[in-house]
Amino acid sequence: MKALQDFRIFIKTARLGSLSETARQMDLTPAATSAAVKRLEAEVGTALFIRSTRNLRLTPHGELFLSHCEQAVEAIEDGFASVKSGQSELTGLLQIALPSDLGRRLMLRWIDEFIEQNPKLSVRLHLSDSIADMYRQPVDIALRYGNPPDSSLIALPVAAKNQRVLCASPEYLEKFGAPTHPGQLTRHNCLCFALSDSLHARWHFYRDTIEESVHVSGNRMANDGDAVRRWAIAGHGIAYKSLLDIAEDLEEGKLVRVCPEWQGETAPLNLICASRRQLSPAIQALREHLSSKANTLLHSLN
Incomplete structure (x- = not known):
């Protein structure tokens, strides 16, 4: 369906601001993507994009047309999906x-x-x-x-009920002792996770109607959750991890929960x-x- 494909190309180009990137992601030639946009512009009788040497941006008419295109393509593809859902094999x-x-x-x-x-x-x-x-x-x-x-x-x-929990290796807790209150984390080496250059060093906890917020610190930080988990298993400090991430480590005894009577943040x-x-x-x-x-x-x- 050429018309449907033209709509898809238009929507993709509007999101990416680039005909060449649209062509690359959709496995098309730049000429084919440009021709699709030109066909639509001829149909509606107005320019849909303002073109510059570096990128494209939508005209006011293009922005209006985009919302209608998205709804139309979504409705058609929902119809395809409804028909295909009756098929026994997933492909x-x-x-x-x-x-x-x-x-x-x-x-x-x-x-x-x-x-x-x-x-x-x-x-x-x-x-x-x-x-x-x-x-x-x-x-x-x-x-x-x-x-x-x-x-x-x-x-x-x-997994709507997943949450974050404090954890450490048995070796770390034997050597440095187990905190019994979140406030005692300031005396421990805490393993921090960073995301998008933002360090997650303020950890929140709940017990009944009480809320505790603790600013932690430590000598190991990483933008990779697996690295933080491995440091915790190796006995380098206390981590604040998703329960799903460490579920098997808890079952195997590689990690144990710290301050288990306190609830961590939902995750x-x-x-x-x-x-x-x-x-x-x-x-x-x-x-x-x-x-x-x-x-x-x-x-x-x-």
């Missing part, structure tokens, strides 16, 4: 962004199980604690803790996508699979 490529620690520790194995159950699916993973740009990167969905900073993104729960795991039209039958089935695995694991720790 296609899943492009997924995953947090470093959660991805390596649990999701790789759970996604492998899903692919084995649905052999006509393939997967491309992007493992990083940096927040994926859902519009510019070749990613369909992302698994992330907390709600997305961009309110236009869609967030569906995978709901969500599946993030740019539009509901991306929620194909395969992605919806994957969310159900991962949610079942994650919630079963969390339940086993309670």
Whole structure:
């Protein structure tokens, strides 16, 4: 359907501000993407983009047309998805962004199980604690803790009751003692995580109606959650980690909970996508699979 493809090219170009980048991500020639935009401009009888030597930006008419295009394409693709959902086999490529620690520790194995159950699916993973740009990167969905900073993104729960917990190795606690109150963390070496150049060094805790906020410090910081977990296992300090990230380490005795009577911050795991039209039958089935695995694991720790 050439008209539908032209709409997709227009929407992608509006988000990226570049015909060449649109062509690269959609595996098209620059000439084909330019021709699609020109066809639409001829149909509506006005320019949709203001062109400069470096990028494109929408005209006022282009901004108005974009909102209608997005709704039309979403409705059509929802129709396709509804028809395809009746098919027994799931097919296609899943492009997924995953947090470093959660991805390596649990999701790789759970996604492998899903692919084995649905052999006509393939997967491309992007493992990083940096927040994926859902519009510019070749990613369909992302698994992330907390709600997305961009309110236009869609967030569906995978493990809504996940939370952060204090943890350390038995060796560290034997050597330095276990704090019994969050305020005592200031006397300990705390392993801090950094995201987008922001150091997460203020940790929050709750007990009944009491709230404690502690500014911690330590001699090890990383922008990789897996590195923080490994430091904790090695006995280098106390970490404030997602319970999902360390669930198996707790079960194996590599880590133990610290101040267990205090609740850490909530850290709901969500599946993030740019539009509901991306929620194909395969992605919806994957969310159900991962949610079942994650919630079963969390339940086993309670």
